[in-house]
Amino acid sequence: MISRRLRAAALIGALVCVRADAAYLDELQDVGFDQHLSATLPLAARFTDERGKSAPLAQFIDGRPAILLLGYYECPNLCSTVRQSLSRSLVATDLEAGKQFGVIAVSIDPEEGTPNAATASSSLFRGNDPSRTGIGWHLLTADAGAIGQLAHTVGLRYRYDRSQHQYLHPAGVVIVTPGGRISRYFFGVDFPPDELRKSLLDAASERIASPVERLLLLCFHYDPATGKYSATIETLSRALGAITALALGGFILRLRRRERETRLADT
Incomplete structure (x- = not known):
């Protein structure tokens, strides 16, 4: 009876904690990075840079290996x-950007345009030698068609949350x-220089790497100042933690009840 009540309590707790975030769970299923090596x-799709x-796109690659990152400014x-x-x-890396x-x-x-890209560029290279600022970097914007083409080709799946x-x-x-x-993927925010x-030297020789392990870090409700996700994601983690604790508690109670029954049977 106690075990059933605990399971019921765990289920109710999970529903209470997760119900408000059910929409986010659906969104997470549609987000990912599929490796299209x-x-x-x-290359013919048109983009506009920060200037x-x-x-x-071929003109921005300009016959050199390139690092492509998709996000928003x-x-x-x-x-x-x-x-x-x-x-x-x-x-x-000791490699020279732009060459x-x-x-x-x-x-x-x-909806973003040249002013957004220019502001992001100024922020990224603030404090650098003005004569070297942004050399080899292109911060691009485009219409929905070109963006969709590029995202589909690289395997980037994303969604827009209107409420947030x-x-x-x-x-x-x-x-x-x-x-x-496409030569290789790096996931997350850590890019070991070696x-x-x-990877850049391999790409320069048109070599294609093997697929890498997909440990996705999602850019959503994340505070870079603290390195933590907001309450929306943390609520789900707390819910799972509560369910685990309740299940463990139920297991311990069952063991104690069996020990008590065994002692009574022996007397």
Whole structure:
């Protein structure tokens, strides 16, 4: 009887904690990063950079290996952290941006434009030598069609949450060969310089890597200042923790009841 009550309490607790976040669980199922190694990017699709220059994607790659990252510039969560982490790691590779590789950031928000990209660029390279600021980097925007084409090709699946006015998407970057083929994926916000360097040199030779383990870090309800997810995600974690604690409590009670029954039978 006690065990049944505990299971019922656990179920009720789970429903109470998770009910408000059920919509987010549905959204999470539609978000991911599918690895489309060797696929060719839509090189003819047009994008506009932080200076207002519009050109086909192929022109921004410009015959060099490139690092492609998709996010958005007004993102309050992980996107700026990804750009900053990538920038620091690239400095440690000893490769020269603009000559040996390029970086192409693309906004997944079709409402963003050149001013958003320019602001993000200024923020990213604040304090750098003005003559070297942003060399080899292109912060692009585009219409929904071009963005959708590119996201589909690289396997990025994302959703827009209207209530939060945020995009839910995975964090990571894609290494691209000079010919525009996908060479490798990096997931998360940590990009080891040695691995990054090797991947860029491999991509320069049009080599395609093997799939990597997908440990996705989602850019949604995330506070980069604290490195934690907000109450929406944490509520789900607490709910699962409560269910586990209740189940464990039920198991202990059952053991004690059996011990008590055994002692009574022996007397």
